[in-house]
Amino acid sequence: MTGASTAVLVALLLVLGGLTGAVVGSFAGVVRSRGWRGALRGRSHCLGCHRTLRWYELVPIASYAVQGGRCRVCRAEIGREALVVEMVGAAAGALVVLGLVGLVVLVAG
Numbered sequence: 001m002t003g004a005s006t007a008v009l010v011a012l013l014l015v016l017g018g019l020t021g022a023v024v025g026s027f028a029g030v031v032r033s034r035g036w037r038g039a040l041r042g043r044s045h046c047l048g049c050h051r052t053l054r055w056y057e058l059v060p061i062a063s064y065a066v067q068g069g070r071c072r073v074c075r076a077e078i079g080r081e082a083l084v085v086e087m088v089g090a091a092a093g094a095l096v097v098l099g100l101v102g103l104v105v106l107v108a109g
């Protein structure tokens, strides 16, 4: 493999690891705030207007960037905890990939 294609592969793996970590982190945040039963049952809703959140509002990093951390309808502030948990998850996922890549490099030479 050439150096360039290896770099692209590592970058893709980092993005994939980051996304996976973000999903896991996001779910962990829901479990933390609602418990296992609540996380697996029922949909997230706005604490201000009790409206059920749409799927694209359930991705904290994306919805924070688009909606500025507020409900799309009533503008109630959405807690930052979900955002932080998801970002930590993304960073952890990317770090795991980085560690695995380092391990492969060490073993394969």
Ligand SMILES: [Zn+2]
Pocket (backbone or CB within 6 Å): 046, 047, 048, 049, 050, 051, 071, 072, 073, 074, 075, 076
């Ligand atoms: Zn609302």
